[in-house]
Amino acid sequence: MSTVEEIKKELKALNAEYAKIKTIAPEERKTFGIELNKKRQELEKRLKSAEEAAESENIEPIDITAPSAPNEKIPEIKQGSKHPLMTELSHVLDIYSRMGFNIMEARQLDDEFHMFESLNFPEGHPARDGYDTFRTREGFIPPAHTSTMQYRALTRYKSDLEAGGQIAVVIPGRVFRNEDVDATHEHTFYQCEGVFVSKDATMGQMLGVLKSLFETYYGQDLKIKTQPGYFPFTEPSLELLIEKPKSLGGKGDGWLEMLGCGMIHPNVLKTAGIDPDKYKGFAWGGGIDRLAMLKYGLTDVRYFESGKLEFLEEF
Numbered sequence: 001m002s003t004v005e006e007i008k009k010e011l012k013a014l015n016a017e018y019a020k021i022k023t024i025a026p027e028e029r030k031t032f033g034i035e036l037n038k039k040r041q042e043l044e045k046r047l048k049s050a051e052e053a054a055e056s057e058n059i060e061p062i063d064i065t066a067p068s069a070p071n072e073k074i075p076e077i078k079q080g081s082k083h084p085l086m087t088e089l090s091h092v093l094d095i096y097s098r099m100g101f102n103i104m105e106a107r108q109l110d111d112e113f114h115m116f117e118s119l120n121f122p123e124g125h126p127a128r129d130g131y132d133t134f135r136t137r138e139g140f141i142p143p144a145h146t147s148t149m150q151y152r153a154l155t156r157y158k159s160d161l162e163a164g165g166q167i168a169v170v171i172p173g174r175v176f177r178n179e180d181v182d183a184t185h186e187h188t189f190y191q192c193e194g195v196f197v198s199k200d201a202t203m204g205q206m207l208g209v210l211k212s213l214f215e216t217y218y219g220q221d222l223k224i225k226t227q228p229g230y231f232p233f234t235e236p237s238l239e240l241l242i243e244k245p246k247s248l249g250g251k252g253d254g255w256l257e258m259l260g261c262g263m264i265h266p267n268v269l270k271t272a273g274i275d276p277d278k279y280k281g282f283a284w285g286g287g288i289d290r291l292a293m294l295k296y297g298l299t300d301v302r303y304f305e306s307g308k309l310e311f312l313e314e315f
Contacts, residue, residue, distance in 0.1 A: 004054055007047045014039055084315045085190055085304055088292045089172055092192055095216045096170045099209065101194070104153055106173020109136075110143045118151035119233040120267040132178040142176035146193035146285055147233060149173065150264075153195045154272035161279060166198040172288070186301045190288040195264070197274065197281030203236075203263060206282035210240055210261065217291070218245040225255065234262025234283060245294075256294065259286025 017036055021029055093103055115133070117123075134142045141148075149171040157167040171193040181187055196206070211224050223243040231237045238261050244254035261284035266276035289301055296315075303311050 004047065004050045007043060007050055011040070011043050011047070014043065081312060081315050083304075083312065084292050084296065085288055087315065088295065089190060089192070089288050092213070092217065092288065092291070093170065093172060095213055096192075096194070099212065100168055102157070102169045104149060104156070104169055104171045106143065106146050106149050106171050106175075106193070108142060108174055109140050110148045111140060114148040114151055115141050115143060118268065118271050119147055120265050120271075121232050134176050134178050143173065144177050145175055146171050146173045146191040147231075147283070149193055150195055150233065150268065150283060151272055153193075154197065154269070154274060158272065158274060161197055161274065166196065166201075167281070168196050170194045181302060186289065186305060188305055189301070191285050192288060193283070193285045195281065195283045197264065197269070197279050199279055201263075201280040201282055203282065206261060206263075206284065207240075210259070210284060214242050214258065220246055229260050229262070231260055231262060233265050233268050234260075235265045237262035240284070258290070259284055261285075 014036065021032060024032055097103065115121075133144050136142075153169045153171060154167060157169060161167050173191060173193070174188065175191050176188055179187060194209070196209070207224065207226070211222065214224070215222050222245065225241050226238040227241065229237040229239040239257055240259050240261055241255040241257050244256055262282065264281035264283050269276040269279065269281065289304055292298070292304070293301060
């Protein structure tokens with residue numbers, strides 16, 4: 001490989017060639033100039049590569065697998081910490097895994113079909129406006145809820161269902177909503193979706209799963225209750241509330257709304273190729289940010305996306 005200096009000499013010699021254009025017949029000048037420009041572009045490309053290679057040679061390699069230790073350049077090495085949202089998400093997924101749920105990862109860029117059509121949102125339905133959806137110039141959608149993965153979960157595990165089993169899957173993911181940011185609202189946050197389908201799935205089973213989740217998460221027996229909700233992809237739709245845990249100062253005198261849930265709408269099952277007369281299912285979705293805020297007594301959701309080390313070092 002030529003050195004930087006050698007390539008620069010070639011460029012200098014090539015520049016002298018341009019002076020010959022005046023001595024060439026007019027009809028040949030265009031072809032001559034094109035060829036010179038091609039040579040120049042190739043030399044400049046080689047020069048850039050040679051300069052990058054030379055720069056890399058001067059960089060001292062670092063073994064990122066070696067244990068760290070203080071030295072004269074870095075007298076104090078601080079131990080990093082896991083982001084609190086990832087800690088709580090891992091905890092939640094561990095609970096679901098021990099219940100027998102599979103885990104699917106959500107996408108961070110999706111489309112109209114998975115965001116709306118597959119979830120029983122008719123075209124032009126006003127409920128679409130309630131999600132404050134971001135859109136790219138190409139028409140893609142950063143998902144506003146992890147429910148965009150329901151169709152994929154249903155179709156991926158449909159063979160298990162038809163073989164006499166069930167669909168049991170949870171889907172953690174990052175979601176995005178185009179709304180004003182304040183202490184309780186953020187445009188970027190995390191959710192965890194749940195989908196369960198079997199021949200005899202019931203609302204009682206759903207409430208049992210969710211009660212078990214929150215009791216295991218908070219380490220105590222908890223009362224739960226529901227109130228009516230509305231989601232196009234579940235019928236009936238509910239909002240689940242739990243008794244305020246003792247870890248949050250609860251004394252049986254307060255309720256916290258934790259997530260939305262309900263029985264999967266027959267149209268959602270049909271879209272995924274599942275017979276709603278033969279199979280039933282339920283689904284739910286809730287925010288991981290909210291869980292973490294409640295657990296640590298935080299008052300501002302914006303802390304999680306702030307990137308401030310002072311905040312992260314507390315965990």
